[in-house]
Amino acid sequence: MTDIFAQDIALDETMQARVAANGELVLTDGPATGVQDIKLRLSTYLSSLFYDKDFGSLLPNWVMDDNSETARIGFGAEVKRRLHEDPRVQPGSASCSITHWDELSIRADASFRFITEDHARNLVIETDRSKKEMVIKDADPAVI
Secondary structure (H helix, E strand, O other), rough: OOOOOOOOOEOOOOOOOEOOOOEEEEEEEEEEHOOOOHHHHOOOOOOOOOOOOOOOOOHHHHHOOOOOHHHHHHHHHHHHHHHOOOOOOOOOEEEEEEEOHHHHHHHHEEEOOOOOOOOOEEEEEEEEEEOEEEEEEEEEOOOO
């Protein structure tokens, strides 16, 4: 069932459009579109798109925070909130656990389920404070 996902231009790991050998843009289809949309939401700063002020997240706010219980709770809550903003995500299915947090980096594992699927999708969120960079990867072994 691809009608709730539609299609979009496929992006690579650096968020640049993927181009086929013949020069045409590669498109996403089905759940891959939903996963890409969620990765975009999490990596885009909230309100930075002039045409959609509700799109994005506040995850970059935590990149330079100290490792505290409050920061961990806030980071995890922000991930879950933004996952649930996607109408294709099954209510109550989002979770986030911080697996690493030190002075150089943060690593979190997020999980959610689309309403059309009976299995969870997993993302790995990693930040590098020295580069002020955040990378969000699909934890699907078939994708990595």
